[in-house]
Amino acid sequence: MAMKVGFIGLGLIGKPMARNVLKAGHTLVVWNRTRDKARDLVEEGATAAGSPREVAEKSEVVLTCVSDPPALEEVLWGPKGVMEGLKKSSVLIDSSTVSPALARRAAAACAERMAEFLDAPVTGGTWGAEKGELVFMVGGRKDVLEKVQPVLAAMGKRFFHPGGHGAGQTIKLAMNLILALQVDALAEALALVQGAGLEGEKLIEVLQASMARAAVLDVKAPMILAGSYVPSFPLRLMHKDLGLALELANQIGVPLPATAAAREIYNAVKGATREDVDYAAVAKFWQK
Numbered sequence: 001m002a003m004k005v006g007f008i009g010l011g012l013i014g015k016p017m018a019r020n021v022l023k024a025g026h027t028l029v030v031w032n033r034t035r036d037k038a039r040d041l042v043e044e045g046a047t048a049a050g051s052p053r054e055v056a057e058k059s060e061v062v063l064t065c066v067s068d069p070p071a072l073e074e075v076l077w078g079p080k081g082v083m084e085g086l087k088k089s090s091v092l093i094d095s096s097t098v099s100p101a102l103a104r105r106a107a108a109a110c111a112e113r114m115a116e117f118l119d120a121p122v123t124g125g126t127w128g129a130e131k132g133e134l135v136f137m138v139g140g141r142k143d144v145l146e147k148v149q150p151v152l153a154a155m156g157k158r159f160f161h162p163g164g165h166g167a168g169q170t171i172k173l174a175m176n177l178i179l180a181l182q183v184d185a186l187a188e189a190l191a192l193v194q195g196a197g198l199e200g201e202k203l204i205e206v207l208q209a210s211m212a213r214a215a216v217l218d219v220k221a222p223m224i225l226a227g228s229y230v231p232s233f234p235l236r237l238m239h240k241d242l243g244l245a246l247e248l249a250n251q252i253g254v255p256l257p258a259t260a261a262a263r264e265i266y267n268a269v270k271g272a273t274r275e276d277v278d279y280a281a282v283a284k285f286w287q288k
């Protein structure tokens with residue numbers, strides 16, 4: 001069933017997601033802060049809106065995928081924001097990674113406007129987004145998730161529903177802290193092996209045949225070994241997610257000592273690196 005869909009935030013992951021919505025036959029209205037990034041989607045059949053409000057006014061389903069909590073607050077509640085135009089019975093789906101508290105605030109604001117909300121962060125990277133094979137973690141009502149299934153199915157292959165509003169973001173933050181720690185541990189282990197005079201590849205060969213094997217190795221080990229960090233998932237966003245995990249942990253009184261230590265390493269690399277790099281660049285902490 002074709003739906004009227006709006007998409008706000010055409011960044012590294014947002015644009016391929018939006019493109020798949022269009023390819024699946026839905027009507028697509030887009031807005032991005034930097035207007036140029038919408039141009040190719042418009043050439044492919046989308047309509048460019050002048051503001052997030054206009055996107056909301058023209059859509060049954062509004063998707064947002066922006067960098068961080070301040071960006072989401074801006075597109076939802078800023079001047080000409082989504083909340084000014086959100087239609088009754090429409091569904092706002094946020095696929096940014098933000099705090100569970102902000103997801104619940106957005107859900108409450110939608111409820112005031114007789115609209116529905118789902119927090120629906122994703123995993124699968126830019127390659128998963130391009131192939132329409134993202135994995136969604138969805139917080140909110142199950143019947144709402146079912147209602148927007150035709151739209152989500154254009155972008156993803158698996159949909160988990162861990163609970164009510166904020167549950168999707170909670171799972172996403174927990175998952176990303178594992179990824180951040182895995183890549184940090186890999187970089188640390190490589191520094192040890194290389195410092196002892198062995199080639200890093202020797203460690204990777206053994207890891208791939210061991211219990212320490214992980215999918216993240218396939219993608220990030222080659223980047224670290226080559227010292228090439230073209231961003232797929234930028235380090236600035238992983239740094240943000242570690243901060244969000246620590247913020248949540250602080251609110252609920254759960255200690256996350258390994259996450260806190262890893263965040264300091266990501267922090268050091270972020271502070272020392274001018275260019276936009278992938279989070280595999282955490283290895284720069286040990287590289288001269």
Ligand SMILES: NC(=O)c1ccc[n+]([C@@H]2O[C@H](COP(=O)([O-])OP(=O)(O)OC[C@H]3O[C@@H](n4cnc5c(N)ncnc54)[C@H](OP(=O)(O)O)[C@@H]3O)[C@@H](O)[C@H]2O)c1
Binds near residue numbers: 008014066122124237
């Ligand atoms: N990349 C991945 O592999 C991946 C995977 C899973 C989840 N995510 C999450 O998905 C979200 C988007 O990631 P991304 O990789 O697409 O990031 P990105 O390439 O940095 O894109 C960020 C998007 O947010 C917009 N934005 C930032 N600040 C804004 C503001 N104040 N007002 C309006 N728009 C603003 C940017 O607009 P401009 O174009 O104008 O800068 C851009 O469209 C993040 O929350 C990230 O954690 C990403």
